[in-house]
Amino acid sequence: ASIGLLCALLLLGAFYFSTGSKNSPFKLPPDPPPLHILTKLGVLNVSQAHSLLMRLAEKYGPVFTLHFGSQKAVVLTGYEAVKEALVNFTDEFVDRPPIPIFEQIQHGNGVFFSNGELWRTTRRFTVSSMRNLGMGKKLIEERIFEELHLLMETVKSFKGEPFSLKTFNAAPTNITFLMLFGERFDYKDPTFLTLLRLIDEVMVLLGSPFLHFFNFYPFLGLFLKPHKILLKKIEDVRVILRNYIQISRQDINENSLSYIDALVFKQHQETNKKGSLFHDENIIASVLDLVMAGTETTATTLQWAILLMMKYPEIQKKVQAEIGTVVQLGSWATYEDRKNMPFTNAVIHEVQRFITLLPHVPRCTSVDTHFRGYFLPKGITVIPSLTSVLLDQTQWETPHEFNPYHFLDADGKFVKKEAFLPFSTGRRNCIGESLAKMELFLFFVGLLQTFTFQPPPGITESDLDLAVPQTTFTLRPQPQAACAVLRE
Known part of the structure; x- marks a missing residue:
C-alpha cells in the first residue's frame, strides 16, 4: 500500500512541476517530458539509467534538463560539455x-x-x-x-x-x-x-x-x-x-x-x-x-x-x-x-x-551562469556525467x-x-x-x-x-x- 501511495505522489509531483522551465523568461536547457523520465529513472538501475540519459542526449543534445521531484537538474553529457563546465567554468x-x-x-x-x-x-x-x-x-x-x-x-x-x-x-x-x-x-x-x-x-x-x-x-x-x-x-x-x-x-x-x-x-x-x-x-x-x-x-x-x-x-x-x-x-x-x-x-x-565506478557526483551553480547559450540560475543542480565521458x-x-x-x-x-x-x-x-x-x-x-x-x-x-x-x-x-x- 505504501509503495502504491509513493508512486501516486511521485507522478503527481512530476506533473505539478512539469511546466517549470517552459514558463521561464530565460532560455533553460531543453527538458524531456518529466512524467515519462521520472517514472523510468525511478525503476532503473544505475547502468540502465545511464543508457536512458545517453538516448536523451542524442535527442536533446549534451545539455538538457531533468525534473527530480520538486527540483530541476541540468545534465551534462560527453567529454566536451563536461570538461568545459568543470575546467573552463570551474568557479x-x-x-x-x-x-x-x-x-x-x-x-x-x-x-x-x-x-x-x-x-x-x-x-x-x-x-x-x-x-x-x-x-x-x-x-x-x-x-x-x-x-x-x-x-x-x-x-x-x-x-x-x-x-x-x-x-x-x-x-x-x-x-x-x-x-x-x-x-x-x-x-x-x-x-x-x-x-x-x-x-x-x-x-x-x-x-x-x-x-x-x-x-x-x-x-x-x-x-x-x-x-x-x-x-x-x-x-x-x-x-x-x-x-x-x-x-x-x-x-x-x-x-x-x-x-x-x-x-x-x-x-x-x-x-x-x-x-x-x-x-x-x-x-x-x-x-x-x-x-x-x-x-x-x-x-x-x-x-x-x-x-x-x-x-x-x-x-x-x-x-x-x-x-x-x-x-x-x-x-x-x-x-x-x-x-x-x-x-x-x-x-x-x-x-x-x-x-x-562513480557515474556522477552532482554539482550546483554558485552564481547565475550562461553556459553554451543556456541560462542556469544560481543554485540549480548540475549533473556532470562522468560515465558519459568514460x-x-x-x-x-x-x-x-x-x-x-x-x-x-x-x-x-x-x-x-x-x-x-x-x-x-x-x-x-x-x-x-x-x-x-x-x-x-x-x-x-x-x-x-x-x-x-x-x-x-x-x-x-x-x-x-x-x-x-x-x-x-x-x-x-x-x-x-x-x-x-x-x-x-
Whole structure:
C-alpha cells in the first residue's frame, strides 16, 4: 500500500512541476517530458539509467534538463560539455547542491558536501595534511608494500580454493585507515571488521531506489525506512571515530601521525579564534567523508581488476610477461616502474575507464551562469556525467569493450587520454587521486606477479558476470569468487 501511495505522489509531483522551465523568461536547457523520465529513472538501475540519459542526449543534445521531484537538474553529457563546465567554468560549477540524505548526515560540514569558505578551508587543510602524511610519496609506498604482503598471505591461505572477491577490500581500506588513524588494523580486529561491515551496508543503502525517492521527495520520509536505517549505521561509525578523536586529544602533538591528529592539533591552535571552522561537527564530518569515500572506491576498483583478469586470461598473461621483463626475480615493482610497463599501466587505466565506478557526483551553480547559450540560475543542480565521458564514442574506439589498447599508441607506448576522468577534474577533483593510483598499481602488479587468477571450477570465463553491476553508491561487481594459483 505504501509503495502504491509513493508512486501516486511521485507522478503527481512530476506533473505539478512539469511546466517549470517552459514558463521561464530565460532560455533553460531543453527538458524531456518529466512524467515519462521520472517514472523510468525511478525503476532503473544505475547502468540502465545511464543508457536512458545517453538516448536523451542524442535527442536533446549534451545539455538538457531533468525534473527530480520538486527540483530541476541540468545534465551534462560527453567529454566536451563536461570538461568545459568543470575546467573552463570551474568557479561557476564548484558548489554542491543540498541533497537531503547528505544534509541529514553532514549538515553542510566535511570535505565533499560542504560549500563556500568552509569547503575551501577544509579541503585545503585535508590535501596538505595527506601530503604531510606521505600521500603520493615514498613513505606511503613502503606501507603499501607491507599491506600487499599481508594481503598475499591471506590469498595464499586459500590454497587455490575459491574465495570471495571482497577479500581484496581489506588491504586498500587499511591504507586509508593508516592515514586517518595512524595505525593499520589486523584483518581480524573487531573494530576493523565492524568498520568494513558498516561501510559496506552504508554504500548499499546509498544505492537504494527508495533512498533516491527520499532525496527527490524528502516529505516522503514518513513512509520510507532506508534513510532511517542509514542514519543509524552512520551514527555507529561516528561512535568509533569519536573514540579515536578523544584518544588524540589526550596527547595533542604538532607532529601528527594521522589525519585525526592533524585535525585535533589545528582545532587546538584555533581554540580562541572567533569563527574557527575546525569545530567538532566539521572534524567528525571530514573524517567520516574520508572513511567512506577513501575506502570504497579503491577497494572496489581492485575487485574489478581481478575479475577482469579472470575474464580475459590472455591480457593477464601479457601483464605477467611484462612484469617479468621489468622486475627482477625476487624483487617487487615500485611505483616508478610503471613508466617501463606501458601495457600494465594501460590495463589499470582501462579497468578504471571500463567500470565507470562513480557515474556522477552532482554539482550546483554558485552564481547565475550562461553556459553554451543556456541560462542556469544560481543554485540549480548540475549533473556532470562522468560515465558519459568514460564511454564517449568520440573519444574511445570501442567504448563498451574492455580494451587496454585505448591507452597505447601504435608503438605500444602508454598514451595519456584527456577524456580519462574517473577522478573528475577541476577544483572538486578527488583528493586521494595520487594515493589511489599508487595503491592500484602496487597491489595489482604485486598480486599478478605472485598469482594467476582463474574462475572457480565449473565456471568459464564467459560465465563471469560484468554486464549488470551491483548498484550501491558505486558500481560494484556482482558477488563472485576467484581462485588464485601460485605462480612458479
